[in-house]
Amino acid sequence: MIELKKSKNFAGSEGPVVLVIMDGIGIGKNPESDFVKQAKTPNLTWLHENALYTELRAHGVAVGLPDDGDMGNSEVGHNAIGCGRIFEQGAALVGKAIASGAMYADGSVWQELVSNVNHKASTLHFIGLFSDGNVHSNLNHLESMLRKAKEQGVKKARIHALIDGRDVPPTSALDYVERFDAFLKEINADGTVDYCVASGGGRMNITMDRYDANWDMVKRGWATHVKAEGRTFASMKEAVETFRVENPGILDQDLPAFVIERDRAPVGPIVDGDSVIFFNFRGDRSLEITKAFEADELKEFDRGPKPDVLYAGMMQYDGDLGVPARYLVTPPAIDRTMSEYLSNAGVKQLAISETQKYGHMTYFFNGNNSGKFPTETWKEIPSDVCPFEDAPRMKADEITDVVVQAIESGEYKFIRLNFPNGDMVGHTGVVNAVKLAVEAVDENVGRIMEALKKANGIMVCTADHGNADDMCELDKKTGALVLDEQGRCKPKTAHSLNPVPGIVYDPSGAANARLADVPEAGIANLAATCITLLGFEPPEDYAASLVKVG
Numbered sequence: 001m002i003e004l005k006k007s008k009n010f011a012g013s014e015g016p017v018v019l020v021i022m023d024g025i026g027i028g029k030n031p032e033s034d035f036v037k038q039a040k041t042p043n044l045t046w047l048h049e050n051a052l053y054t055e056l057r058a059h060g061v062a063v064g065l066p067d068d069g070d071m072g073n074s075e076v077g078h079n080a081i082g083c084g085r086i087f088e089q090g091a092a093l094v095g096k097a098i099a100s101g102a103m104y105a106d107g108s109v110w111q112e113l114v115s116n117v118n119h120k121a122s123t124l125h126f127i128g129l130f131s132d133g134n135v136h137s138n139l140n141h142l143e144s145m146l147r148k149a150k151e152q153g154v155k156k157a158r159i160h161a162l163i164d165g166r167d168v169p170p171t172s173a174l175d176y177v178e179r180f181d182a183f184l185k186e187i188n189a190d191g192t193v194d195y196c197v198a199s200g201g202g203r204m205n206i207t208m209d210r211y212d213a214n215w216d217m218v219k220r221g222w223a224t225h226v227k228a229e230g231r232t233f234a235s236m237k238e239a240v241e242t243f244r245v246e247n248p249g250i251l252d253q254d255l256p257a258f259v260i261e262r263d264r265a266p267v268g269p270i271v272d273g274d275s276v277i278f279f280n281f282r283g284d285r286s287l288e289i290t291k292a293f294e295a296d297e298l299k300e301f302d303r304g305p306k307p308d309v310l311y312a313g314m315m316q317y318d319g320d321l322g323v324p325a326r327y328l329v330t331p332p333a334i335d336r337t338m339s340e341y342l343s344n345a346g347v348k349q350l351a352i353s354e355t356q357k358y359g360h361m362t363y364f365f366n367g368n369n370s371g372k373f374p375t376e377t378w379k380e381i382p383s384d385v386c387p388f389e390d391a392p393r394m395k396a397d398e399i400t401d402v403v404v405q406a407i408e409s410g411e412y413k414f415i416r417l418n419f420p421n422g423d424m425v426g427h428t429g430v431v432n433a434v435k436l437a438v439e440a441v442d443e444n445v446g447r448i449m450e451a452l453k454k455a456n457g458i459m460v461c462t463a464d465h466g467n468a469d470d471m472c473e474l475d476k477k478t479g480a481l482v483l484d485e486q487g488r489c490k491p492k493t494a495h496s497l498n499p500v501p502g503i504v505y506d507p508s509g510a511a512n513a514r515l516a517d518v519p520e521a522g523i524a525n526l527a528a529t530c531i532t533l534l535g536f537e538p539p540e541d542y543a544a545s546l547v548k549v550g
């Protein structure tokens with residue numbers, strides 16, 4: 001059994017250690033684009049000036065992404081925070097498996113799916129996020145798989161495209177459509193194959209729900225991709241352009257569903273004998289559609305007759321559940337998480353957030369495993385199903401009610417929570433709502449500080465990546481703000497590349513904590529920091545604690 005040693009310098013504080021993850025609240029660089037700075041944040045300002053405060057890297061290689069041009073995201077961020085080390089993540093692992101050819105090797109799941117369609121003269125389908133955001137997927141992976149499919153004799157492929165605008169600029173869909181149309185033109189040119197887009201829709205409208213927040217999205221996705229039911233168009237370009245004319249100002253992520261038809265018939269319903277690849281590598285928004293394809297019985301919606309297909313995910317999405325049954329690339333082997341160590345040490349732990357980020361604090365935090373360790377309690381506050389710009393406080397107050405009660409009860413030694421506001425409202429691009437979202441987080445951080453002051457506990461406050469701190473599109477070449485026709489800054493909906501705060505607040509001073517000299521510190525250093533503040537020696541191979549104690 002993996003074990004923690006008690007610290008010689010510090011026996012732990014009287015009250016709990018509370019880890020607050022302010023999702024999407026980073027440290028901005030451009031004041032006009034930084035809606036964390038523009039919000040009223042008396043508590044965060046006080047902490048900046050009076051508590052231990054440092055900047056932490058939360059993007060690129062510091063969280064296991066292929067390079068420093070990759071913004072952070074909640075999966076890799078929570079993995080790093082909860083597991084205390086940097087693992088190569090999905091984006092990097094899939095890229096390597098494709099480049100080395102390992103993904104296509106003899107005996108692979110890829111070969112099984114390709115043989116199935118070649119043998120039955122059936123169709124190879126690809127469903128996934130249609131961008132190069134590198135958060136859930138990458139269009140390069142799709143293009144490489146289609147080239148390989150052609151090489152290996154697959155005659156008919158159909159692509160079901162989930163339009164992004166959330167990990168990439170908000171109305172960039174046509175850039176990807178044009179790129180992919182050119183790709184399809186080239187691959188179809190010699191007339192030996194028939195590869196085309198069959199259906200799609202905005203990623204926040206169909207298919208990519210997470211954590212059981214809104215199964216209607218999956219129901220709509222199933223009708224669109226599998227049954228080919230819905231409004232029809234001659235091409236994806238025509239669909240996007242039509243929707244934009246009909247819904248001025250609509251963001252790509254919210255676009256309605258569409259089905260592509262040729263000669264008055266849909267080009268690609270999914271039918272018995274086909275193979276299906278869900279080409280997202282990230283699990284949270286892949287688990288529900290995977291369940292719809294795999295489960296013998298589904299209670300969440302009536303799918304009608306389930307086609308008998310070979311289904312594979314790009315990666316294994318849940319190591320504990322072994323889902324999906326077939327996957328193309330093996331995920332990072334994330335072991336010995338902080339939750340496991342603390343559980344073995346008998347430390348009672350509470351993990352809490354609202355639905356939209358609930359799995360981030362449980363499944364992602366524990367290394368993409370949905371199993372609970374014995375001393376853990378998990379609590380989910382149901383999220384509203386609504387546009388979050390209309391309710392920017394989200395459930396921050398309700399989450400804090402539970403946390404304050406948990407601090408007062410003395411029942412838990414370690415409490416971890418996520419406030420989704422900065423990120424979920426940041427993704428809407430509605431900047432005034434973002435300010436309110438940040439202010440709600442600040443207020444609730446203040447409530448947690450008060451409770452910890454009374455209980456003689458310690459707060460570690462941070463973020464998994466930035467978002468609200470960088471809300472305006474910048475010109476890629478000049479770095480200048482991109483302005484719209486009215487001269488207003490063009491809202492950005494994606495995460496930022498900015499660092500995030502690393503704050504330690506110890507009102508009783510019991511830990512005598514001071515910042516350690518940690519070069520290139522990142523959010524992976526937070527696990528050892530929490531373990532140190534709980535009165536244990538962190539495991540030797542964990543990224544070093546940000547503080548010294550005692």
Ligand code: 3PG
Nearest residue numbers: 073074075135166167423
């Ligand atoms: C999403 O899934 O909402 C975005 O692609 C990434 O956001 P998250 O990493 O903050 O969940």
Ligand code: CO
Nearest residue numbers: 423424427495
């Ligand atoms: Co986000």
